[in-house]
Amino acid sequence: MSTSDEAREFLTSRRAGVTPERVGLPGGPNRRVAGLRRTEVAMLAGVSVEYYARLERGNLSGASDGVLHAVAGALQLDEAERTYLFDLAKAANASVIPTRRRTSRAQNVRPSLQIVLDSMTGAAAFVRNGRLDILGANALGRAVYSDLFSSPIAMPPGKPMNLARFCFLDRERADRFYPDWGVAADQTVAILRTEAGRDPYDRDLQDLIGELSTRSDEFRTRWGAHDVRRHATGIKHFHHPGVGDLDLIFEGTELMADDGLSLLIYTAEPGTPTAEALGLLASWAAAPARA
The missing domain is CATH 3.30.450.180 (Beta-Lactamase)
Structure with a gap:
């Protein structure tokens, strides 16, 4: 799975796990999505709906640390999840993306x-x-x-x-x-x-x-x-x-x-x-x- 696919599925799954009540928003029985709407995450993070939608489609390239922290806060990510989001963004922002998977370095105990x-x-x-x-x-x-x-x-x-x-x-x-x-x-x-x-x-x-x-x-x-x-x-x-x-x-x-x-x-x-x-x-x- 590509980094963009990982980012898309990760952000979608985290959004689905946050209820409106957890972030102080009104809920209700007629909501059509599990968890928060994209518009609600964008509002909580202080970014436009279009920009957050771009991130959730897996396009993390160019996202600043400030935006990533804001999205992490909106989705109530814990430390491990926050680190994972930043790792995905780092991979997306790499200047040279490998075209094939690299072989792992040999690892032995010294x-x-x-x-x-x-x-x-x-x-x-x-x-x-x-x-x-x-x-x-x-x-x-x-x-x-x-x-x-x-x-x-x-x-x-x-x-x-x-x-x-x-x-x-x-x-x-x-x-x-x-x-x-x-x-x-x-x-x-x-x-x-x-x-x-x-x-x-x-x-x-x-x-x-x-x-x-x-x-x-x-x-x-x-x-x-x-x-x-x-x-x-x-x-x-x-x-x-x-x-x-x-x-x-x-x-x-x-x-x-x-x-x-x-x-x-x-x-x-x-x-x-x-x-x-x-x-x-x-x-x-x-x-x-x-x-």
Whole structure:
């Protein structure tokens, strides 16, 4: 899908999700559109109806930051959605648009970064890119994600291990690993959608989206919702085959020396059953190293 198509469908879907009452406008039973009318968005953003209609047709080229902020405010976009809109505009305003999808740069965990990962023994840690490829992990990270690391579907021959393939294509393991699969699936798609806006010419990402859309009805439906998400902090709920339920605190950060890569660290609140289970997993993970 082209950047203009992405912009058109994103703005249309966000407009449909905002009710008049949320922005202080009168509603009523006789409205013929879901959410706001184009005229109402234009009024709230302080632009002409013709100009907003042009934006919603997918033509973001030349749109100023001020206009984009105004439209984002009118549509009540959150931080992730606002960033996504600006990424789409950046792609539209690029002076030279590639005529074909570019091959993704080879991404591997640097040896020094792997040493840092391995030094973390009390927390699960791994490095991933925006496509949700797992590029490196410490021993406890591999132990927590044992279902992922044992899944041949998540890592087909010649391709990196991928969380999205695991979630949507290895449903037996994924349904067991995620206590609420629907929440995990929504988050997975939203992260991929965010990455597609940030790097629309990533051939490997487009190939992954095409593969998942072809093989999974659940993915295809969620992809059409155009939801985006920042994945930086929160609580993860897993069910581990060896130690049971895990409620893990996670923090994520982008790596300054590796464009497009993120480090995620999972740990547990002290004194909780999860902390005890994580300690047990850590001891199991350390046993092969000692041997």
